[in-house]
Amino acid sequence: MAKLSLKKLTKSYGKVEVLHGIDLDVDDGEFVVFVGPSGCGKSTSLRMIAGLEEITSGEIWIGDRKVNDLEPKDRDIAMVFQNYAIYPHMSVRKNIAFGLWNAPLSKAEKAARIEEVARILDMSELLERKPSQLSGGQRQRVAIGRAMVRNPAVFLFDEPLSNLDAQLRTQMRLEIKKLHQQVGNTIIFVTHDQVEAMTLADRIVIMKDGHIQQVGTPEDVFHAPANTFVAQFIGAPSMNMLKVTGAGDEISLSSGVKMQPGRQTQTGRPLLLGVRPDDLSVDDQNPIVTGKVVVREPLGSETLIYVSGPQGEIVAKVPGKSGVKVGDEVKLGATPEALHFFDTETGDALV
Amino acid sequence: MTAVSDTSELPSVKAETVLSARSRKPANLGQILRWLLLFLGGLLMIAPITYMISTSLKWPHEIYNVNLIPEEPTIENYTYVLEDGRFYLWFINSIIIAVITTVSNLFFDSLVGYTLCKFRFPGRYIVFIAILSTLMIPTEMLVIPWYMMSQSFGWLDSYWGIMFPGLMTAFGTFLMKQFFESVPDDFLEAARIDGLNEFQIWWKIAMPLVKPALAALAIFVFLGNWTAFLWPLIVTNSVEMYTVPVGLSGFGDEVDVAWELIMTGAAISTLPTLVVFLIFQRFIIRGVVMAGLKG
């Protein structure tokens, strides 16, 4: 069992606290992705788990051991860095062998492990090469190999794909997911890219300014965001936010439009109404927003339309064949289930 | 896998375009001036060496003639110096001292430089400044304290006495610290996770990555010690402990300096520096190439 638990974890640099009490339980074999904007403390959290950064307060448990005071090498973890950090002066084989530095194995056993890992990562024929003779994707694979060969309880990945070009990134993403299904170790994966987070994670941890905003499956965080930050961070393009005022079973928009959201609201209370571009449709039954199409971005199977009206500009994703043109007057509506309500002050979702 | 062949084609294409561009362009005035300047610089560098070799091939009566080609060239001086047993002794002394000092500097300068660069500890900055500030004290000021120290410890007229002031240098420490700045911490952290201890991280990961700096330092320290004169002259008494420069300076008698012999000894003693340079210079050039490929 290699559960990972973070208990009230904080980190300060001097007087500045950058992590403010992180609580998280990760199950054995789970693929957890930390996602959030740059500077929110993802790397710091990961480095604390790895033992590269001192823990200011709180506890980290890996399996049934509290690892706060253990050296990185004794924590049963392996880490893959953003810029690969494979040793440039050694062959691929040597690089991977370094992952087994302390392993109590015979030379032959180590060699067999290295071959095995190279086979899984499809780089058996690259073993004698130097890193300078490898492409970016291959270097990253070597870094993953060096981590894999240790067969650690927990894999730590710090933005491993962000130095790769878009196509390779998609390919490596898939490979990492397959790899996880094959080897089954617990993985903590850090990224600032919400698409990477959504596609890879069993569970996503969304962070901002050193606080966890929400922990949940990709479906959870997409369909039931805990607050406006999560709502706007996950999903592209971002969720539209409209200022509305509650009025019993009705709400009124700043444009004067009234609608039934299918729930009770406190009369006179200002609220934020969130609706995803995907959930908007060009219909006139029960329109939320009426306005003119100012920009059209065809994406192929779908088209983004930017609609400007009395309540500001909002984005909608409509079918690619819908034939909406710039300058068209459209009425955008959504089903009540697709509407999200948030407190104006705190940004928390109302349930 | 295709990506590798793609990238490997890039430089060759570039090199070709550069070459053809260069051969097409006619030499302009600026270029001619630059070559002229380089030529003069080269001449300036080679003149003393030529003069040294020329003098070593002359008879004593001819040495104050400035002609480059000796009227009656002779290798008599070489046979004299090489048959004089003392020269061998000095040569071996010099080799021992320069080699040990070089190895010691490579090891300790980079160890201290690495520590100052990669570890955060209280007083780190003060230690660094203290080491740097010793660079401002000239050797001439230090030889008297060194001498007194050697006298009280009984180090006079010994290898240790000649070597101890130079076994570590502030300059080398500073140089290595600066070079370790260019080694990304990620490498060291990766090694820490792999389970290497701090010494192994330094030795197996950080050191190979600063080979060019080590090579430069090796050349520098070796040459410095090979040609050192003032301190070895002061600390040695017996002819058997002399280094090459000290020994050579004593060629001749009280009235006459035997320049032709000094120049002969000097010419012979440039050989090891040439060897050292040829060995380590490769690393410097290769290091530059490697850095180019990494990006």
Ligand SMILES: Nc1ncnc2c1ncn2[C@@H]1O[C@H](COP(=O)(O)OP(=O)(O)O)[C@@H](O)[C@H]1O
């Ligand atoms: N060594 C450090 N000293 C001071 N502040 C740091 C240090 N490392 C990170 N920080 C700060 O901690 C915060 C979190 O950083 P980090 O974990 O790297 O963010 P992320 O990986 O999410 O982009 C940032 O505000 C950053 O400025």
Ligand SMILES: [Mg+2]
């Ligand atoms: Mg980061």
